[in-house]
Amino acid sequence: MEFIFSLEDIASVAEIVVAQNPKKVILFHGEMGAGKTTFIKQLCKTLGVTEATSSPTFSLVNEYETTDHQTVYHFDFYRLKNETEALDMGADDYFYSGNWCFIEWAEQIPNLIPDEHSVITIEVLADGNRKLHLN
Numbered sequence: 001m002e003f004i005f006s007l008e009d010i011a012s013v014a015e016i017v018v019a020q021n022p023k024k025v026i027l028f029h030g031e032m033g034a035g036k037t038t039f040i041k042q043l044c045k046t047l048g049v050t051e052a053t054s055s056p057t058f059s060l061v062n063e064y065e066t067t068d069h070q071t072v073y074h075f076d077f078y079r080l081k082n083e084t085e086a087l088d089m090g091a092d093d094y095f096y097s098g099n100w101c102f103i104e105w106a107e108q109i110p111n112l113i114p115d116e117h118s119v120i121t122i123e124v125l126a127d128g129n130r131k132l133h134l135n
């Protein structure tokens, strides 16, 4: 499933993505600045996170609660040194907890990703719009 969208349409794209019943562990692929964090923030809103969301670039993970008491974890492994560091912060426990796990730079932890996951790839188009692919 593929969408082309700007920031104006991001909420409707996030709604469609959630309606597709993706796996709860979702890997986000895309170059720096592609819009991974922006889309994850929107997904959080769509799921019912009301508090402000920010990038977990330094903390590795941020945790949010939705109004209907679902838990959402947002990971950014860009600065991770090795997979051991991810195990030390309890990555396994998070990934198999049954909660939403949105993971940026999962390429850094190839051996820790559960088999059951979805992938969202975001690409920047020449006109500045984004192309999102869900599988």
Ligand SMILES: Nc1ncnc2c1ncn2[C@@H]1O[C@H](COP(=O)(O)OP(=O)(O)OP(=O)(O)O)[C@@H](O)[C@H]1O
Residues within 6 Å of the ligand: 005, 006, 007, 010, 030, 031, 032, 033, 034, 035, 036, 037, 038, 039, 128, 129, 130
């Ligand atoms: N769908 C979109 N249409 C237009 N601009 C967008 C879209 N999504 C994000 N942007 C813009 O792209 C910029 C980078 O977005 P963002 O920080 O989410 O990228 P990222 O992929 O998370 O980057 P990084 O890997 O550095 O964390 C922001 O200025 C944001 O407003």
